[in-house]
Amino acid sequence: MTETTYQAVGSIDAVAVAKKLEAIRNHEYPELLAQLAAQPRLPEMMVFLEYIAMQPGGMVKFCADTLELLPERFGTETMRAARKAEYTLQEKDSIYSEIPYKYNPAPLRDPDQESAESEFLAARTDYYEPPDPEKLARDRREFQDFLKAWTAQEIRKVCSDAAMENLPRYLEDLCVKADKGFKEPEAPLYYENGPYWFMDDPVAVVFEMMDRRAKEVSKRLAMTAVAKKVFDALDYALQERVTVRIEGDSRFGKTEAGKAHVEIHPGLERRTVVPESNSLSDFLRAIADSLGIAYSCGTGLQVLREKIRYVQRQFRCLLLLDESHYLVPQNYTKTTPPQRLNWVRAELIDMGFPVALIHTPQTFLPDVDKFVGKTKFAMQQFFGRIYRSVRLPDELDRPDLLAVARIHFPEFSDEYLEVIADLAELSENYLQTVEAVAKLARYIARREGHRRITVSDIETAAGEIIPRRAVPVPEPDATSGTKQRPVTRRTPLHVAERAVKAPLKAASRAVRASRIALPETGSMPEFSSQRGSIDRVETDLVPAEA
Numbered sequence: 001m002t003e004t005t006y007q008a009v010g011s012i013d014a015v016a017v018a019k020k021l022e023a024i025r026n027h028e029y030p031e032l033l034a035q036l037a038a039q040p041r042l043p044e045m046m047v048f049l050e051y052i053a054m055q056p057g058g059m060v061k062f063c064a065d066t067l068e069l070l071p072e073r074f075g076t077e078t079m080r081a082a083r084k085a086e087y088t089l090q091e092k093d094s095i096y097s098e099i100p101y102k103y104n105p106a107p108l109r110d111p112d113q114e115s116a117e118s119e120f121l122a123a124r125t126d127y128y129e130p131p132d133p134e135k136l137a138r139d140r141r142e143f144q145d146f147l148k149a150w151t152a153q154e155i156r157k158v159c160s161d162a163a164m165e166n167l168p169r170y171l172e173d174l175c176v177k178a179d180k181g182f183k184e185p186e187a188p189l190y191y192e193n194g195p196y197w198f199m200d201d202p203v204a205v206v207f208e209m210m211d212r213r214a215k216e217v218s219k220r221l222a223m224t225a226v227a228k229k230v231f232d233a234l235d236y237a238l239q240e241r242v243t244v245r246i247e248g249d250s251r252f253g254k255t256e257a258g259k260a261h262v263e264i265h266p267g268l269e270r271r272t273v274v275p276e277s278n279s280l281s282d283f284l285r286a287i288a289d290s291l292g293i294a295y296s297c298g299t300g301l302q303v304l305r306e307k308i309r310y311v312q313r314q315f316r317c318l319l320l321l322d323e324s325h326y327l328v329p330q331n332y333t334k335t336t337p338p339q340r341l342n343w344v345r346a347e348l349i350d351m352g353f354p355v356a357l358i359h360t361p362q363t364f365l366p367d368v369d370k371f372v373g374k375t376k377f378a379m380q381q382f383f384g385r386i387y388r389s390v391r392l393p394d395e396l397d398r399p400d401l402l403a404v405a406r407i408h409f410p411e412f413s414d415e416y417l418e419v420i421a422d423l424a425e426l427s428e429n430y431l432q433t434v435e436a437v438a439k440l441a442r443y444i445a446r447r448e449g450h451r452r453i454t455v456s457d458i459e460t461a462a463g464e465i466i467p468r469r470a471v472p473v474p475e476p477d478a479t480s481g482t483k484q485r486p487v488t489r490r491t492p493l494h495v496a497e498r499a500v501k502a503p504l505k506a507a508s509r510a511v512r513a514s515r516i517a518l519p520e521t522g523s524m525p526e527f528s529s530q531r532g533s534i535d536r537v538e539t540d541l542v543p544a545e546a
Contacts, residue, residue: 012053014292015307016176017046018314023178025314035182041267042182045206046175047315048267054292059168066167066209067160073200073208075159080200085152092147095155098197103158105150159198170202214264221260222253222407224400225393230257233390234356238268238318243348243355243385245324248392250360253404253431258320258358269318274326280339283327284308291315309347318354325363328371336375341382349385357386396431404431408438416455423462436465 021043024032036042052062067074074080076098078091087095099105173180182203184196199205221227230246237244248254262271270290275282284304288295293307312319321327327340348355357364372379396404401421402414409420423433440461445453 011058011292011294012050012172012175013294014050014311014315015294017050018311020176020178021046021314029179032179032181039182039203041207042203043316044267045203045210046267047317048210049171049175049206050292051266051270053172059171060164062209063164063167063171066205067163069212070205070208071156073205074163074198075156076197079155079159087152087155089144089147092150092155096147096150099158100197103162105154105158162198167199167202171206174203210267217260217263220407221256222400222403224253224396224403226252226254226396226400227257227260229390229392230254230358231261233388234258234261234269234318234320236388237354237356238265240387241352241354242387243357245357245359245364245386245389246392247359247361247364247389249394251432252392252394252396254358254392255322256431258322258356262320265318269320271320271322274321274323274340276323276326276330278329278331280343283340283343287319290319291317305347312347312353313351316353318356319348320356320358322358324357324359325367327357328364328367330367332371332375334375338371338377338382345382345385361391401425401431401434404434408434411453416458420458423466433465437461440465 023029024036027033049059049062053059055061057064072080076095078094078098079087082091096104174182223231226248233244233246236242246254246258259271262269272286272290275286281301281304284301285295287308288304291308291311293304293311295304295307321344327338327344329336329338329340344355368379371377398421402417405412405417405420409417412420420434420437423437437458441453441457444457444460448457450457
């Protein structure tokens with residue numbers, strides 16, 4: 001739980017969010033129901049915020065990120081309308097009047113008055129006796145001197161401090177307080193703890209952050225042929241509210257594509273890795289974790305069932321079930337029922353919720369066949385409800401490998417990405433090889449004290465990551481009678497270099513290495529997507545020719 005200036009903000013109770021959605025949809029709050037009808041994404045926003053509250057840093061980090069990424073949305077009405085970074089004296093005067101008393105930075109001479117300026121304004125009305133003219137003139141001069149000395153940086157800090165103090169709790173209240181509306185009255189009411197004096201419409205800001213976050217997640221995924229098919233299948237399941245089955249070999253990125261799709265739409269989807277045990281309670285706990293439902297070690301199975309049913313009927317999320325072959329019982333007798341499959345069918349599919357099953361071809365269907373062979377269970381009730389089965393490609397084209405290499409090595413030029421793509425083709429692990437080489441190369445660079453990742457670091461990493469494998473040799477002819485043992489070779493960088501020998505030689509004549517800046521201490525940051533041109537690469541790091 002994270003402490004702010006005056007409140008404790010932790011995770012948002014999924015059951016409380018579901019209760020608010022249920023109350024609105026049951027017409028208990030007609031005004032809020034009208035707001036949902038006008039903005040259909042509001043339920044998605046509530047579920048999105050519930051998901052964000054589960055992440056490290058929770059709602060407080062989300063608000064801090066929002067302040068950093070959308071500074072133009074914060075400030076009083078005058079601040080947001082200002083055209084220049086520095087405010088005029090007239091703008092400062094207006095800004096000062098828009099800041100509530102609690103956050104008033106001016107020195108107060110009279111506790112009964114908000115400021116010297118308000119004292120001056122009160123003196124001009126018929127409701128107050130005029131103050132001493134000399135005191136009034138002195139207070140006005142003091143106030144003008146304060147405005148002149150009040151910097152734009154100090155003004156913005158007042159608003160940012162107020163935002164970090166109030167916004168996390170305000171967003172939490174939007175999710176769990178049944179009578180909390182998503183739209184404040186149109187009249188400008190400056191509540192001390194309200195959102196509108198220090199920022200633009202909070203709901204619109206959250207929508208903008210949702211869209212921005214989706215774009216950032218998309219940039220972290222290489223859209224290979226496999227990723228495109230996974231995205232298409234999940235888009236179909238989500239839009240048509242049906243069940244799809246996605247089947248593909250490991251090492252080609254189907255799991256990463258599924259994760260990315262859920263990260264792009266956390267207000268509409270959740271991902272669960274099906275645990276390998278036979279236990280239904282283990283599976284339901286995994287579902288509860290993905291939905292953000294709180295439970296304890298003593299929570300009974302029936303209570304957990306009811307909580308999941310209640311939350312899911314209000315969230316209406318697509319549930320992506322990875323490793324879905326574990327839905328089939330792993331240990332069973334002739335009378336063992338498929339409890340997990342039955343739960344998925346009864347509580348999700350039959351209720352019209354979208355479901356996606358992801359597995360490899362070597363697992364799900366063979367496990368089903370074995371189970372049916374022994375138990376004679378009629379699987380038609382389950383498979384008849386799967387509207388689409390998608391078979392993913394079992395190989396990746398060269399452009400796909402280059403796209404993956406570019407994601408993991410954005411700092412390298414295309415010539416060296418070709419080498420890394422060759423490594424992936426030579427390895428049996430394909431995309432996992434690229435990721436593994438990237439992580440180990442960065443570690444080696446830090447371990448050796450290199451300020452920059454070098455091509456030799458990549459070669460060293462590749463030599464460890466890519467296993468030895470036998471090179472096929474012709475069968476000995478019958479006359480010789482001698483048997484030749486298979487030659488075992490490594491497939492590191494110098495082997496891949498031969499496949500792209502011409503571009504590497506051209507590069508080595510102009511340059512000797514590509515150096516990428518690394519921090520001397522601490523964790524590695526994400527690298528910039530800007531890649532240096534080959535003309536700026538030094539030559540001392542190009543690997544020696546094989």
